[in-house]
Amino acid sequence: MKKNKSHFKKLFPKLFLINLMAFSLTACPAPKESAADTTAEHFAKQLPEIQGEEQAVLTHAPQVPPAITRKHATKVTVKMDVIEQEGELSEGVRYTFWTFGGKVPGQFIRVREGDLVEFHLRNHPNNKMPHNIDLHAVTGPGGGASASFTAPGQETVFSFRALNPGLYVYHCATAPVGIHIANGMYGLILVEPKAGLPPVDQELYIMQGEFYTQGAYGKPGLQPFSMEKALAEKPDYVVFNGAVGALTGDKALTAKVGERLRLYVGNGGPNLISSFHAIGEIFDNVRHEGGTLVNHNVQTTLIPAGGASVAEFKVETSGSLVLVDHSIFRAFNKGALGMIKVSGEENKAVFSGQQEAKVYLPEGSARQTMPQEKAPTSTAAKTLEDRIARGSIIYKQNCAACHQPDGAGVKGAFPPLAKSDYLNNNLKQSIHAVANGLEGPIVVNGESYNSVMPKLQLSDQEVAYVLTYLLNSWENKGGEVTPEMVKQERE
């Protein structure tokens, strides 16, 4: 069976040629017509019989059309509209997208191996450009490109047999091809194998592509396409599903613990290769390059421009999975980042969560000393107000990052200094803590803290200033700490 198919693939161009000859001048010497007929008939016989017909269900990302349950080949009609329209590329950043079906990426098409696909490409009358479609799932010239070349306000139709199962990219191939793809003209078509795919709980459609804008990343307003950046292959945006944030925040994907997920991931390019990775997951199965070869236990799958991959995994525990192009600056600086929020119970057997957090002390000493480049020198402040003012500066420089500028602390991590019973009720222990550092469990305002405060390199004078500042701030009890008091507490 397999052998036969590859045989036919080789014959296909020959068939096409013969067809061409048949239509050419009669004066031409006749080719071996009988042989041609035999080939065509032979070829036709091998194709599965077409039973019935149906209209393809097309979905916008991240949705995927339902799995195909029928066990026979049919005629599937696909009607796709090409729409040029302005949309949001990132918050406040507009771009004129050229789209298959009104969004980037284009609508997901799902057919079954052996199906006869009748493809209607409709170029909206408001569009300025002619367009066409090259489906990588097509065996035939241009993947359908020349047969679907369509002026604005026109519709073209062509048909093809989905001979090879797999996940394929489609894209516009009208000159200049680069700009049509760069403006968002790509999507995925799945040709399900005859036997179908193993059932999963959820299927999702994700497609990466990059955008070349005149303005740098984040520059607001309608951003025209930059030919210069496209030629240099230096995009400002690398995104999933057509926009920065298309798969984060409210639009994050969701899953439940225990679900099996299948991601259909494509890369429209136009230029970059994607190193697709899910932070916090390992792909159990990857249909490498969207083909038949299945690899297992994959961390990062490479998706070429104009290529695709199918990644499957079971969600074992709750939390957020972060989808990235692991060419990592693209993820965190250019937009190639998406989220799958997994709800359900934590599976402690799989992942414990943080069990302990403590300061790493290479020297083995009990407490950490924060190094400072040079010892501060200062003359003594004359009045209480001056001393509080000095203390305020020291606080901002040394303490505010953890205890917060308003002294409120961070619940569970850094104890509050505002209205602090720990400070007000036992001044000596507070002086001791600032002078020597502090480690271990304490209770402040009824909350337990078990952490480490490093010993800061502050002089007795400075410790006195900062504590005086604390005592006179945020509804604490007032008063003053002197350098002598600090000296007594020094270890």
Next chain:
Amino acid sequence: MRAVFLTLWLGVLMGASAAAAEQVRIPGGTYQPFYALKKKQPVAVASFALDVYPVSNQDFLRFVSQHSQWQRGQVKPIFADRQYLQHWPGPLQIAPQQAKQPVNHVSWFAAQAYCQAQGKKLPSQDQWEFAAQASETKADASQDAHFRQRILDWYARPTQLATVGSTYRNIYGVYDLHGLLWEWVHDFNTVMVTGESREDSSLDRSLFCAGGAVDGADPANYAAYMRYAFRSSLKGNYTLKTLGFRCAKEIKS
């Protein structure tokens, strides 16, 4: 004296029509077409006259009133598809705001007939491209990055139809060659950008009368590339929302 007065008076009567039919002389020269027949072979363009403005709906209404075979509903389908003048409220009626807008939804055949009725013809692709490479200040702005980008920006924006004369006036005094709508040219399909554009460089060039598979002389000139690709997608009876025309005339030396 009397004759001059009469002409002036007639001109006033004709109103916008006279203005629309106004032509300017485009002094001839050579230019480097986007497609390279041979390596960087410039093409000579003789002096010709070109309409200052694209033909407006009002102009075209006058034409179809006088030539009933070009009215919507009368025109033969092989000369114009079903979208022909479909934006007009009636076959002999335009909305007030359409008067000064360029006519669109016209086929090549209808455009050519219009020009012929005035003793003119559609500009050739070379004539059109030659005139259209001029910016406000330069006869040849084809290498002007700013000028190119402006054209590209228009291509990238969805269509919003403005009135004739609303964009820019080039150095010859011709308005709206870019930025308003596409324009028919006489030989719109002689340069082949096929649907399968990626194979164009390997096409058997002798198959085509222009001998021109697009083999861009300047691949960075995406604006021109898109224009040629657009024209290649057309057939003579197509009528598009984004496509109008203007007329040209040979100048006898």
